[in-house]
Amino acid sequence: MAVLRVSALHKYYGSVHAVRGVDLEIPAGEFTVLVGPSGCGKSTLLRTIAGLEDADKGTIEIGGEVVNHLPPRSRDIAMVFQNYALYPYMNVFDNIAFALRSRKTPKEAIEPKVRRAAQMLAIDHLLDRYPRELSGGQLQRVAIGRAIVRSARLYLFDEPLSNLDAQLRDEMRSEIKRLHQELGKTMIYVTHDQVEAMTMADRIVLLRDGVIEQAGPPLDLFERPASRYVAGFLGSPAMSFVDAKVVAAGDGLALRLGDGATLALPARRSANLGNWVEQPVVLGVRPEHLGRANPGERAGLARHSATVELLQPTGSRTYATFSLGGTRAVAELQAHDVSAINEKIELSIDMNRVVLIDPVTNRVIS
């Protein structure tokens, strides 16, 4: 059953149309990540669900009940804020106990609940401290503790890790995911970081300019993006986009790039592209679609000679930048595949996995 159902939701800030008709259903127990660039409306959507902003049009249902008219306290939600929002004049125990006390939980029930939440987050030794005495990571744990101490229908996270340094962010990411698995609660998590979205989500909802661009499991979005925008947003380094034209080549089809190079398309893909012969398309290639060519390779791999322009070793892998049809593209190679820039190498492109995009609509051609 859907814990949250958002239907045709609109939100305006003056003349700015921040959320433009969003429809969303979130099943019980799912970890949903709302992701998108700054200003895409993801935080606004979350705040509207929380009741901190009024919806201008559309309905929000939580547990089957329309909550548009309800104040935040009556929606049975818990929320973690970007800046922790801890009360500086209360110690950690009182901060965590705040929601329980506000909801008139019996006194004797408060302490065990607070201690349990604190134990789950490994902050039970900090209960007497004040927020000013804690590090960033500890503050974030207390903020999460304040939300999970109560049994709410819906847990909302508004970019909770954006103030932490990279290492701590990795740690807290797995911590939150572990908490979700342990508690089995319905959680909605807002972030602008696609790595966070990919690693944490059961389902990603990618927003752009106040509308949902695509929603689905992370690997679905990654492997089968619906549009150029989704394809470019997910993945790091990002997908490279190369202008091309579909041409007939022998029995099948091929892509001709701007510099005249042709890349043969496998038969399975050619079958769907009958209408696109002699039409321009955009070829989307992820770094992992490219590799160093080996003799006697399997079908579906196209070859391309390239001169390496830039090398970025990461240790386990090396990213090599080169020119593909006049556009810069990045290949993910084995650490020792290339040794120096300006080296000429033979690359293979996995044409079964590359993405073809309609340059007019920017939708992916299936």
Next chain:
Amino acid sequence: MSAAEPPQGANSAPAGGSAAAKPRAWGDHTSTLAQRRGLRLGLRLTAAVLLTLVFMFPIYWLFMISFKTASEIYAFPPRWYPSSFNFDTYHVLFRDGDAATVGNSLVVAFFSTALAMFLGFICAYSLARFSTGGKHLANWIVSQRMIPPIAVVFPIFLLYVWFGLVDTYIGVILLYTAFNLPYVIWMMRGYILDVPRALEESALVDGCTRWEVIWKVVLPMCRAGLAATAIFTFVFAWNDFIFALVLTRTEVATYTVQITHYFGGQSNFWAKISAMSVLGTVPIFVVTAFMQRYFVRGISLGAIKG
């Protein structure tokens, strides 16, 4: 400060490994440095003490006059301190009921401060969080405070005669409240704007009503600001002379008005003037001493990052 300074006795101590080879030269060097530091500290302290003496002297003189006999007050050359502490003047002030005017001042200052703080805080919250009255209402409100009291006191007097409010507690309290409200609203609005919105939103989500948010979150966050604003409001009411002079007669005359009664056509009652002034000064000392720690802001540091 003294903790950071090296003790004078440490001057000749050798510093570092090379000190063993040339103990004298190095020892001398550190000694001059420490001496210079000590000298500078000494000069600063002397300057501070001198300045304090200059500023404290009138207050000292005020207190001393109140304990002197008439002959000591007019003695020339002046006596720096009374031969014995003589409480006769205070006795007279309390016996004749003059000291009750200090009580009047306390009543009007306390209640007008409480009322102005309560109303002002609510107005300020509304301005800060709901932008009540648009962007410029707050500026307009604070401009009310700039009206010269003398320009409004006589129209108000006529109004008060009509309403029967002259020489009543309620009349004076209402006027001080009205005059202090713009100041309270302006100051509290600033303090409330400094409270991160997320703290309030978090409390709203956690089960609080808007009133509970104000009580449990905004008020504690603004404690320092509330105390500082209340002190200034209290001091204004306490020190006011012009409104009290026009709007009070005998029933609720404040101590500032009472003091003027001791300036006579033939002579001035210096002992009474100074004793009454002492009675008027002490409560302010007490209030400030008790609330001094609230002047130090920074109570909310560390809560919010970013």
